[in-house]
Amino acid sequence: MFCLQFSSFTTPPIKNVEGKTVSSYTASGISVKSGSSSNPCAFTSTKSADSWLFCGWSSGGGALAAAERGKMSVAHLESSDVDGVDDRIRRISSTIRVIPDFPKPGIIFQDITTLLLDHQAFKDTIDLFVERYEGKNINVVAGVEARGFIFGPPIALAIGAKFVPLRKPKKLPGEVISEEYSLEYGTDIMEMHIGAVQPGENALVVDDLIATGGTLGAAIRLLERVGANVVECACVIELPELKGRERLADKPLFVLISS
Secondary structure, eight states: OOEEOOSEEEOOOOBOTTSOBOSEEEETTEEEEOOSTTSOOEEEESSOGGGEEEEOOOTTOOOOEEEETTSOEEEOOEESSSOTTOHHHHHHHHTEEEEETOSSTTOEEEEOHHHHTOHHHHHHHHHHHHHHHTTSOOOEEEEETTTHHHHHHHHHHHHTOEEEEEBOTTOOSSOEEEEEEEETTEEEEEEEETTSSOTTOEEEEEEEEESSSHHHHHHHHHHHHTTOEEEEEEEEEEOGGGOGGGGSTTOOEEEEEEO
């Protein structure tokens, strides 16, 4: 994903998740008009060029996230591992907003707190994960701090698994096992209670987003050190350009939205 200022430019026709051309679309004051492939859509700002920040196209096309500088916007992303005709994906992606330069300059933050404000979108998110993992003999849902604590517990309850929190240092009161890992903006340590996961148990790792893959990679190593079988990692959002999948030691990754 990239950012640039603009007043007007031309793009290919926008497709919705059902593969249909969008005839008109408006977001945060950006007016989008499109026609056929011979008459591509044009974006025109309703304000001056220096009032707008454009957060760009995903690698495979799809809708756009636009934000007025200094404000936050809704991110419109495209489906990755879920059938694109599933209308739930459109609802989920429309509730995620993009915040530039957070938590530090140069980072484009995908904010899922707005998803949580939409009851139906939140339910759809959990339902899609449950539909995938129900009846798959998963004993453990391991949630990565902190947003993995939001999505992990309802998934665990629905599929009949226990929830195990993977926490930052000095947050767990009992004896812990630790794993250091790198982030796109620093390093951190992940800890888990000793005895929370038993050898031979099948584990699912849950987080809200995969970027560089450092966090999920540490979770996999932590669980495997105590003898668990990591079946898969599950995230709401993937940033594929950062190639986080390559750091998961060949473990499968399931995502709802790819930016």
